Amino acid sequence: MSKLCVIGTGYVGLVTGACFADLGNQVTCLDIDPIRIEKLKQNEMPIYEPGLEQIVAQNVKSGRLLFTTDYVEALEGAEFAFIAVGTPSGMEGEADLQYVRQAAESIADLVHHPILVINKSTVPVGTGDWVADIIRKRRSGAPLEFDVVSNPEFLREGSAINDFMNPDRVVLGSLNRDAAGKVAELYSSLHCPILITDLRTAEMIKYASNAYLATRISYINEIANMCEELGADIQEVARGMGLDKRIGPAFLEAGLGWGGSCFPKDVKALAHMAVLHGTQPQLLQAVMEINRNQRRRVVYKLRKALGSLNDRPIGVLGISFKPDTDDVRDSPAIEVIHLLQNEGAIVKAYDPQAMDNAASLLKGVQLCRNSYEVAEGVDALVLATKWNEFKQLDLQRIHQLMRTPILVDGRNIWDPDRVRTLGFTYYGIGRGVNTHPNS
DSSP: OOEEEEEOOSHHHHHHHHHHHHTTOEEEEEOSOHHHHHHHHTTOOSSOOTTHHHHHHHHHHHTSEEEESOHHHHHTTOSEEEEOOOOOBOTTSOBOOHHHHHHHHHHHHHOOSOEEEEEOSOOOTTHHHHHHHHHHHHTSSSOOOEEEEEOOOOOOTTSHHHHHHSOSOEEEEESOHHHHHHHHHHTGGGOOOEEEEOHHHHHHHHHHHHHHHHHHHHHHHHHHHHHHHHTOBHHHHHHHHHTSTTTOSTTOOOSSOOOTTTHHHHHHHHHHHHHHTTOOOHHHHHHHHHHHHHHHHHHHHHHHHHSOOTTOEEEEEOOSSSTTOOOOTTOHHHHHHHHHHHTTOEEEEEOSSOHHHHHTTOTTOEEOSSHHHHHTTOSEEEEOSOOHHHHTOOHHHHHHHOSSOEEEETTOOSOHHHHHHTTOEEEOSSBHHHHSTTO
């Protein structure tokens, strides 16, 4: 059993700490927010993530998982200190590293035994060297025996526990291969490929991976827009592409685009790094622009169907950026709602988990108790998030409740022929075959 300190109890830190405790380690999770820590001690989760509440509860009960606001308590005897704090985007898309700096300085000031410092936060290339310099300079009078290891996370919101316990790979970067090897031992029971590189390569793997996945989504959305005009069906196009082993089916679902806490921030940060170092991120710029436009297309479709949206009641199903999370950061649904409000629309909305998080962001929006309350009296219904419960709605009842039965299926979850048979006017994303006049 190893002793770990995890600094930060946000999405990455809390999942990392809970899962390492579940693997048999002694883990202390630290956060400077006393309210958050007190709630965690009462098993109140700050985020919605399937399975997280249970894994936290069982490891707190076993004594392997502790929560504190005290750096001294958290770092005492720790062999590994994982930095898992937020790195929000700055004005130009650069990553804000103030919380990483604070964590590094606290480690330098308070630790008096050998320790491995692991960057788990998503940080710009070169941050590992920067963290090491901070610690060395603050301990110049009394050197600390330490090494810095980059260990980027690849957790998907909604399936983070499974992603941690069954990873495609673990990436570790360090100037000291022995140090990386010690971190690798923490993951040994997972029996997954472990790639050990230098610090900067490991940091770049994270950014390059997320930017590539975002690129696939923007690419399929651009093809979807062509399909609408050319009379093809993006669902079948994506299926035909995905059967090619060189391409594969993942991240080829046309819709309202990507959002959340990772893709927007990481693509912007990678583009910023490129410009800063004299290269031109033309592809990344296009990926971001396509994503912005994809959200606007909902408004175009509604204008086509209704004309002016001023004073039109519009319902939106889904607020979180993806299903199985309550995260609304850079959610396509939130931007769609704001665009509709800018057109003068009267917006109603519902989400299975994100209502509390969205309330402060959606001024003037009627937040409803369920999908049927959203549908009552509206001129159009926009499906924005692919929650399973929306796939099973009683569409006949929805039709009866709506004033004008127009569906904008922003995630292509419904069968166009079926909903048209029920009397709806249907707009999907890239469903050209089903919307073509001669079909």
